[in-house]
Amino acid sequence: MTDDPSDSTPPTAKVSKAxxxxxxxxxxxxxxxxxxxxxxxxxELGATTELQMFLGEKIFQCIWWMRRYExxxxxxxxxxxxxxxxxxxxxxxxxxxxxxxxFGQTWHEDVTQNLFKKNGHxxxxxxxxxxxxxxxxxxxxxxxxxxRTKTLAxxxxxxxxLVNRSILQERLKLQNELIKRDLQAIDVEDVKxxxxxxxxKPQAKSRK
Numbered sequence: 001m002t003d004d005p006s007d008s009t010p011p012t013a014k015v016s017k018a019x020x021x022x023x024x025x026x027x028x029x030x031x032x033x034x035x036x037x038x039x040x041x042x043x044e045l046g047a048t049t050e051l052q053m054f055l056g057e058k059i060f061q062c063i064w065w066m067r068r069y070e071x072x073x074x075x076x077x078x079x080x081x082x083x084x085x086x087x088x089x090x091x092x093x094x095x096x097x098x099x100x101x102x103f104g105q106t107w108h109e110d111v112t113q114n115l116f117k118k119n120g121h122x123x124x125x126x127x128x129x130x131x132x133x134x135x136x137x138x139x140x141x142x143x144x145x146x147x148r149t150k151t152l153a154x155x156x157x158x159x160x161x162l163v164n165r166s167i168l169q170e171r172l173k174l175q176n177e178l179i180k181r182d183l184q185a186i187d188v189e190d191v192k193x194x195x196x197x198x199x200x201k202p203q204a205k206s207r208k
Contacts, residue, residue: 010034015054023061026068034064045159055159062152069145076137078102080130085119 010023010031025031041060047053081102086095098115106112107123116126131138 011038013053013057014050016057023064037064046163052159052162055155055162059152059155059159062148062155066145066148066152069141069148073138073141076134076141077127077130080134081126083133084121084126084129085115 010025011034012022016022025034038057038060041063042053042056045052045056045059047056079099082095082099085098085102090098101109101112101115113123116122119126121129
């Protein structure tokens with residue numbers, strides 16, 4: 001991971017770098033937010049080894065993609081609202097002005113409310129119409145989110161298995177050390193029992 005704040009390249013785990021992998025950001029996405037989220041995910045997971053960091057990176061990238069799809073869903077709905085308020089005969093300049101109002105979320109301003117009323121809509125009815133007309137696109141995006149959610153669950157299981165394996169190995173190592181000590185203690189005790197006591201004197205043979 002780079003510490004250079006001027007670097008526009010997203011942070012990458014060493015394993016990904018070694019494999020030549022990158023995660024390019026799309027226009028409008030913040031490298032600072034990506035870096036903050038990535039490092040926060042590694043901290044939350046407690047990733048310390050290179051393999052743990054690699055899996056943590058993939059987990060965060062999966063979450064980042066889900067966020068992208070959610071942002072795209074919002075854009076689809078807003079674009080649907082613009083379509084409801086314009087048509088093929090609307091001049092390009094007017095379409096642009098409507099798009100600026102809608103994407104700027106100026107719902108409560110008089111100019112926006114007058115635009116809604118002019119087209120026979122309230123804020124709620126316009127939103128409902130836009131979502132209904134964009135249903136197919138929204139369903140496809142939801143399907144992509146569902147796939148990412150499934151992938152995320154699998155990555156989390158892999159990470160947990162990796163971490164638990166390390167814990168199990170340490171636990172087995174500790175158990176083996178304890179068993180070794182117990183066996184050594186038993187051996188020493190057996191030796192002590194077999195050794196003659198210094199106070200024990202050999203008995204003289206009786207004469208007849």
